[in-house]
Each structure stands twice: as structure tokens, then as C-alpha cells.
Amino acid sequence: MSATMWTLPNVLTGLRLLAVPFLGATLAVAGDSPRGRMAALALFVAASVTDFADGWVARRRGQCTDLGALVDPIADKALVGTALICLSGHDVVPWWATLVVLAREVAVTGLRLTVLRHGVIPASRGGKVKTVTQTALILLALAQPGWTEALMVVVVVTVAWTLITGLDYAVKATALTRAVDSPRRPWQRRVAGDHVDGGGPLFPNSGRQQGGGTGSSRVRS
Numbered sequence: 001m002s003a004t005m006w007t008l009p010n011v012l013t014g015l016r017l018l019a020v021p022f023l024g025a026t027l028a029v030a031g032d033s034p035r036g037r038m039a040a041l042a043l044f045v046a047a048s049v050t051d052f053a054d055g056w057v058a059r060r061r062g063q064c065t066d067l068g069a070l071v072d073p074i075a076d077k078a079l080v081g082t083a084l085i086c087l088s089g090h091d092v093v094p095w096w097a098t099l100v101v102l103a104r105e106v107a108v109t110g111l112r113l114t115v116l117r118h119g120v121i122p123a124s125r126g127g128k129v130k131t132v133t134q135t136a137l138i139l140l141a142l143a144q145p146g147w148t149e150a151l152m153v154v155v156v157v158t159v160a161w162t163l164i165t166g167l168d169y170a171v172k173a174t175a176l177t178r179a180v181d182s183p184r185r186p187w188q189r190r191v192a193g194d195h196v197d198g199g200g201p202l203f204p205n206s207g208r209q210q211g212g213g214t215g216s217s218r219v220r221s
Contacts, residue, residue, distance in 0.1 A: 017075040020047075023040055023083060026039050040086075044142065087145075111173050127169075137158045
């Protein structure tokens with residue numbers, strides 16, 4: 001394995017991925033007890049800190065790699081998905097909300113793989129906000145598992161934002177495919193970057209996806 005893969009951002013991402021089974025086991029075994037939820041909360045907070053830290057370190061040190069771009073969103077989705085499934089299993093978060101979030105993430109991941117041959121869609125501000133809302137939902141559900149009005153509001157906002165950003169990603173993917181497949185000459189057509197990096201229909205992109213060295217380090221979809 002190349003030494004460039006063993007960068008600090010990639011190590012942090014790997015640690016977050018390793019935390020997923022421990023989080024799931026903690027919630028599955030003791031998620032219905034205050035002590036178990038507090039342990040899960042500590043694990044989730046630590047993993048979430050690595051999520052913010054790896055991107056910051058990668059940009060600051062110029063350690064943007066293809067491996068990071070691939071593994072980072074997988075680790076994020078695994079962490080959030082595991083937490084939501086376990087919380088729904090304990091009747092803390094409604095199953096309909098968890099299923100909507102999971103369906104959106106699966107659909108976007110499949111869409112990303114489909115358009116990968118055409119190009120990469122960079123991170124958008126909407127995707128970053130989506131991650132924040134999902135994180136806030138899980139933190140609140142672990143800290144205050146009772147079905148409160150505050151938790152209900154966060155659930156509704158999270159699901160709505162998750163669907164909106166999923167639609168935005170689908171529109172950008174369609175634009176990317178049409179731009180690359182356009183029969184017009186390269187200098188006449190609007191390349192994917194002209195539309196996608198320019199902001200897209202709903203959310204502007206916060207930077208280019210990491211691809212070996214330039215731009216933003218991590219992807220939010």
C-alpha cells in the first residue's frame with residue numbers, strides 16, 4: 001500500500017469507520033439503559049469529531065487523496081445509519097424517518113457510482129448542512145431519548161433536508177451526464193464544472209472533491 005494513503009486524515013477516517021461496529025454493539029446491548037446511551041453518545045461524539053477534523057487537516061496539509069474521497073462518505077453513512085437503526089430499534093427515533101434517510105443515502109451512493117465515469121460532483125453546502133442535521137438528531141436522541149417536541153422538530157427538519165439535498169444531487173448528476181454526453185464541441189458545451197461547481201440548481205458547491213491533491217478534501221452528499 002502506498003505511503004501516501006497513510007496520511008493523518010485517512011487514519012482519522014479509518015478510526016471513524018472502526019468505531020461503527022462498537023457503536024452498534026453498544027446500542028444493541030445496552031441502548032435501552034442510561035449508561036449504555038451515554039457510552040454510545042461518547043463514541044458517537046468522538047467519531048463525529050474525526051469527521052470534522054479529517055477534512056480540516058487534509059485541506060491544511062494538502063493531503064487530499066482518492067482513498068479519502070472514497071472512504072470518508074462511506075464512514076459517515078455507516079456511522080449515521082448504524083446509530084439511526086439502533087435508535088429506531090429502541091423506539092427512540094421513528095422507523096419512517098430512519099428508512100427515509102437510509103433510502104436517500106443508498107440512492108445517492110448508487111447515483112454517484114453511476115455517474116462516476118462522467119465525472120465527480122463536488123461537495124455542496126447543502127450536503128454539509130444535511131450532515132449537521134443528522135448528527136444533531138442522533139446527539140439529541142442519545143442525550144434525551146424521550147419522544148419530546150424538540151426531538152420531533154429535529155426529526156422532521158432532518159428528513160426534509162435529507163430529501164431536498166438528495167433531489168439536488170440527482171439534478172446535478174443529470175446535468176453532469178448531459179454535459180459530458182453533449183454532441184457539441186468541447187468548447188461549445190457547458191462542461192459539468194460550469195454547472196455543478198457554479199452552484200447547481202439549489203446549493204452552491206463549497207469546493208472540488210478531493211482527487212489526489214487539489215481543492216476540498218472530503219465529500220458531502
